[in-house]
Amino acid sequence: MTPDEAKQALVEAGRILEAHGHADFTNGHVSVRVPGSTEHFLMKPHSIGFGEITLDNILTVDLDGVVVAGSGRRHSEVFIHTEVYRARPDLASVMHSHPAHAVALSCTGETLRPISQPAALFFEALPTYEDEIDLIRTPEMGRGIARVLGPHRAVLMRNHGIVVGGTSVQETTITALMLEQAAMIQILAMATGKAAPEFSSEKVLALRKNLNRPDQHAVNFNYLLRQLPH
Numbered sequence: 001m002t003p004d005e006a007k008q009a010l011v012e013a014g015r016i017l018e019a020h021g022h023a024d025f026t027n028g029h030v031s032v033r034v035p036g037s038t039e040h041f042l043m044k045p046h047s048i049g050f051g052e053i054t055l056d057n058i059l060t061v062d063l064d065g066v067v068v069a070g071s072g073r074r075h076s077e078v079f080i081h082t083e084v085y086r087a088r089p090d091l092a093s094v095m096h097s098h099p100a101h102a103v104a105l106s107c108t109g110e111t112l113r114p115i116s117q118p119a120a121l122f123f124e125a126l127p128t129y130e131d132e133i134d135l136i137r138t139p140e141m142g143r144g145i146a147r148v149l150g151p152h153r154a155v156l157m158r159n160h161g162i163v164v165g166g167t168s169v170q171e172t173t174i175t176a177l178m179l180e181q182a183a184m185i186q187i188l189a190m191a192t193g194k195a196a197p198e199f200s201s202e203k204v205l206a207l208r209k210n211l212n213r214p215d216q217h218a219v220n221f222n223y224l225l226r227q228l229p230h
């Protein structure tokens with residue numbers, strides 16, 4: 001992938017996130033490492049929505065959070081990205097958003113239960129960050145997110161939102177959508193007041209392995225891209 005292709009993928013990711021429940025005014029951000037670089041990443045600027053990312057307004061940022069290319073304002077929460085990238089060389093993309101159902105679930109104190117297929121992706125793999133409801137404005141706070149994330153792909157931030165990482169921007173985007181979908185299903189199920197029995201750990205873990213395929217994330221990303229208005 002070239003840097004221009006990575007920028008194009010970031011534009012597309014933003015449009016998909018905007019269309020699928022991740023917009024909260026201009027809050028939320030998504031980034032992807034500059035291909036071939038361990039020191040720089042491309043990121044949505046502040047003051048625009050997910051759906052307003054263009055090839056021209058994307059910022060290039062280093063792992064200290066310093067903007068090295070681009071003229072827009074940088075999100076103060078850039079440290080979620082810098083510290084996750086530092087801690088996780090295997091991840092190529094990071095996002096943070098405030099999707100309503102995931103935030104609602106985070107307020108209940110419940111963990112995400114494996115009661116649906118999208119939820120299975122996060123079985124025994126969705127820790128909760130409980131230190132702050134405030135913005136993650138310092139490297140130390142960013143390190144707190146990275147610590148909670150550990151070896152996983154996503155963090156639920158209590159009363160705030162989600163952080164998701166992936167090996168590509170496509171994987172990060174689809175994982176974020178699946179997390180919000182899983183949270184919505186659980187909220188709906190909880191609202192009935194009935195306790196649904198869960199399948200065995202073995203069955204859920206087998207499904208989790210099946211769902212976690214980079215090729216399938218790309219297929220789903222491209223499908224959602226075709227559904228967007230042109």
Ligand SMILES: [Zn+2]
Pocket residue numbers: 027028096097098135160161
């Ligand atoms: Zn936030």
